[in-house]
Amino acid sequence: MTTPEHKALEREAIDSLDTLSVVPTFQGPVGRLIGWIDALFTGLAVVALVAIAGTVLLQISGRLFLPFPMAWTEELSRYLFVYMVALSAGVVLRRHRNVNVELFHHYLGPRARAGYQALVCLLIGGFAWIVLPYAWQYAENGAWQTSPTLKVPMLYIFFSTVVLFLLLLVYSAIGFLEGLVAMLRRPADNDAEAR
Numbered sequence: 001m002t003t004p005e006h007k008a009l010e011r012e013a014i015d016s017l018d019t020l021s022v023v024p025t026f027q028g029p030v031g032r033l034i035g036w037i038d039a040l041f042t043g044l045a046v047v048a049l050v051a052i053a054g055t056v057l058l059q060i061s062g063r064l065f066l067p068f069p070m071a072w073t074e075e076l077s078r079y080l081f082v083y084m085v086a087l088s089a090g091v092v093l094r095r096h097r098n099v100n101v102e103l104f105h106h107y108l109g110p111r112a113r114a115g116y117q118a119l120v121c122l123l124i125g126g127f128a129w130i131v132l133p134y135a136w137q138y139a140e141n142g143a144w145q146t147s148p149t150l151k152v153p154m155l156y157i158f159f160s161t162v163v164l165f166l167l168l169l170v171y172s173a174i175g176f177l178e179g180l181v182a183m184l185r186r187p188a189d190n191d192a193e194a195r
Contacts, residue, residue: 023114023182026174034174038094041087041167048084052077072149079147079157086160090167093124094175111183118179125172128165135161 026034059073092098108116139162142154 022110023117023179025178026181034094038091042091045084045088045091048080048087052080052084055080075147075149079150079152082157082160083163086164086167089164090171093121093168093171111185114179114182116179118176118183121172121175121179125169125176128169128172132162132165132169135165 025031055073055077059070059077062068062070062073105113105116139155139158142156142158145154146152147154147157
């Protein structure tokens with residue numbers, strides 16, 4: 001059973017590992033809406049992960065117990081992996097769980113951390129904005145192709161790139177706005193949060 005003290009200690013340990021977690025997120029109805037969207041995409045990514053595990057177990061069982069291999073399991077697990085990454089990329093960005101190097105973050109004050117978050121999200125969002133039309137063109141290339149064993153139109157598989165860059169664009173806009181709002185807050189608000 002998790003006690004409130006245990007949760008507070010756990011949150012403090014996570015915050016000490018992630019210096020950008022002190023940047024306040026949106027609260028109220030907007031924060032709840034973003035939380036529901038986070039839960040939706042996290043849930044979809046978890047479903048894809050569980051489906052990958054089931055597909056790989058089916059593949060292993062087929063190799064051990066069936067006289068013929070099921071070739072479609074390898075292909076399906078690959079496509080599920082691609083969608084798992086695409087669906088979780090935005091949430092990973094929002095929670096600051098992507099790979100980064102923290103050389104100077106802990107030296108920054110609350111406003112500077114918020115500014116740093118806004119800058120990083122602006123750069124990621126700009127990149128996603130540039131790449132998104134090309135991702136759509138790439139997805140359209142799959143309209144006249146089908147996958148080798150599943151015979152699924154490759155449009156659905158290539159569409160994962162559109163999902164990836166669209167979610168990165170949306171979540172980087174959210175992170176940019178959160179960083180900007182935190183950076184422009186009165187100093188008294190930031191000082192209270194730094195404690």
